[in-house]
Amino acid sequence: MRDAALPIDDRGLAYGDGLFETVLVRDGQPLLWDHHMARLEMGIDRLALPWPDFEAFHALPAQCGPGLRVLKLMLTRGSGGRGYRPPEAPDLRWRWTDSPFEPSPGRWLEGVAVRCCELRLGIQPRLAGIKHLARLENVLARQECQHDSIAEGLLCDSQGHLVEATAMNLVWRREGRLETPLLDRCGVSGTLLSALDEIVEFDWVRVGLDTLLAADAAWLINSVQGVWPIRRLDDAAGVCLKQWPLESNDTFRHAAHRLLGYPLNLGD
Amino acid sequence: MRDAALPIDDRGLAYGDGLFETVLVRDGQPLLWDHHMARLEMGIDRLALPWPDFEAFHALPAQCGPGLRVLKLMLTRGSGGRGYRPPEAPDLRWRWTDSPFEPSPGRWLEGVAVRCCELRLGIQPRLAGIKHLARLENVLARQECQHDSIAEGLLCDSQGHLVEATAMNLVWRREGRLETPLLDRCGVSGTLLSALDEIVEFDWVRVGLDTLLAADAAWLINSVQGVWPIRRLDDAAGVCLKQWPLESNDTFRHAAHRLLGYPLNLGD
Numbered sequence: 001m002r003d004a005a006l007p008i009d010d011r012g013l014a015y016g017d018g019l020f021e022t023v024l025v026r027d028g029q030p031l032l033w034d035h036h037m038a039r040l041e042m043g044i045d046r047l048a049l050p051w052p053d054f055e056a057f058h059a060l061p062a063q064c065g066p067g068l069r070v071l072k073l074m075l076t077r078g079s080g081g082r083g084y085r086p087p088e089a090p091d092l093r094w095r096w097t098d099s100p101f102e103p104s105p106g107r108w109l110e111g112v113a114v115r116c117c118e119l120r121l122g123i124q125p126r127l128a129g130i131k132h133l134a135r136l137e138n139v140l141a142r143q144e145c146q147h148d149s150i151a152e153g154l155l156c157d158s159q160g161h162l163v164e165a166t167a168m169n170l171v172w173r174r175e176g177r178l179e180t181p182l183l184d185r186c187g188v189s190g191t192l193l194s195a196l197d198e199i200v201e202f203d204w205v206r207v208g209l210d211t212l213l214a215a216d217a218a219w220l221i222n223s224v225q226g227v228w229p230i231r232r233l234d235d236a237a238g239v240c241l242k243q244w245p246l247e248s249n250d251t252f253r254h255a256a257h258r259l260l261g262y263p264l265n266l267g268d
Numbered sequence: 269m270r271d272a273a274l275p276i277d278d279r280g281l282a283y284g285d286g287l288f289e290t291v292l293v294r295d296g297q298p299l300l301w302d303h304h305m306a307r308l309e310m311g312i313d314r315l316a317l318p319w320p321d322f323e324a325f326h327a328l329p330a331q332c333g334p335g336l337r338v339l340k341l342m343l344t345r346g347s348g349g350r351g352y353r354p355p356e357a358p359d360l361r362w363r364w365t366d367s368p369f370e371p372s373p374g375r376w377l378e379g380v381a382v383r384c385c386e387l388r389l390g391i392q393p394r395l396a397g398i399k400h401l402a403r404l405e406n407v408l409a410r411q412e413c414q415h416d417s418i419a420e421g422l423l424c425d426s427q428g429h430l431v432e433a434t435a436m437n438l439v440w441r442r443e444g445r446l447e448t449p450l451l452d453r454c455g456v457s458g459t460l461l462s463a464l465d466e467i468v469e470f471d472w473v474r475v476g477l478d479t480l481l482a483a484d485a486a487w488l489i490n491s492v493q494g495v496w497p498i499r500r501l502d503d504a505a506g507v508c509l510k511q512w513p514l515e516s517n518d519t520f521r522h523a524a525h526r527l528l529g530y531p532l533n534l535g536d
Contacts (some may be wrong), residue, residue, distance in 0.1 A: 014288070124388075186390070258326075
């Protein structure tokens, strides 16, 4: 149902017992739809939810308004069960909404400043990769970067390994190779990252901040915002750790923006 | 508001960005109310929520029906913000509901069987202790113990330290001392545990399963169910690790049940 309220006993609200997807839609055409549905399927499998009506989901993008929109689809285990214990035959509940979206070309072209978060992500392989509703870590991490000059917060896990930004994946280039953190113990498996993984070669790595500081270039990416080159990285106290020069021919961003139908150059 | 629905953009639903309390109420009188409100305050502080109208909360138990009830109070950061980023001046939303409750005297007196969960809790000091809405780990852990013969699932953290059961705290007696796991890195600080901490002496410990297996007696406790002695502990595959005999004079259970107004003996 579109925009409909949820009852107070919905398990998505009570426990974060559900999933969501946030999809870029251009004139009724979804971008990276197959990747969004694949991640949703992975989440359904991990949470042991019953199979939803995917046909109904496939019909949603066409119902979005004209122009550039963000379609948000939420799927919860519905109501019932005894406390945390899920009902044996859950009656899934889903909702969707769409809203207009304007990307930030300034961030594509001039890059962004990013701050390391103090918060470390807990290691939880059972929830790693999927886009579940229990995202309070992301909220607390984002709270650390309230200043408008900081575009995103960078997150490590509780053992100090790089993972992602609060709402974006992290990619960098080092010694000519593209590297990105493994997302098997925490973090979200972004759909733009998955789509890029099919056309460029990533080294999936478990490394600390030092490796990123040795990179020649670094980017934050997601399927709605596109690619933001990281211009400056600060520590949690706001002290600059590293600055990267802008690259005149950012082939990585070009590859990603082709997937999203975003312009490749300023004048486009 | 009582039982009212929540809009789809509520941050409690979207991200687990909120808190809850589940309070035992007998004929309109709440049990351990001050401890519930203290934990709620701790959560408000950790999530940096604005101060809610506690006077309105204090008036809720009297509005519950007669007899034994469970009052559930939920407090969310409301709507708004940009993605994970909270609004600068959140407009808190709260809801409550109450339902009849029947405890399980059979479990008080005969004890319960408990299974070790395969899931390990992620270490997240920023969320440890508080009763936030992002409880998907608890749901997945509870899913591992669907069989009716298993009353609860026992949880360790990602480093193998004992923490709690999915919805109850864990206490044991070893060499004449009461021990209970530290809750500073994950788990929920139970209100019955907090109340007991004022009248009995606990050793707060960071230990593995071996220490529990060396205990003379062990209990699961919470402010609604009271105290369940653990009769048997199985590993995640269902193999029995330990059986404890029932204690004829369970002074620990008596102390806890006095706090909840539960009967101390079978015939009471």
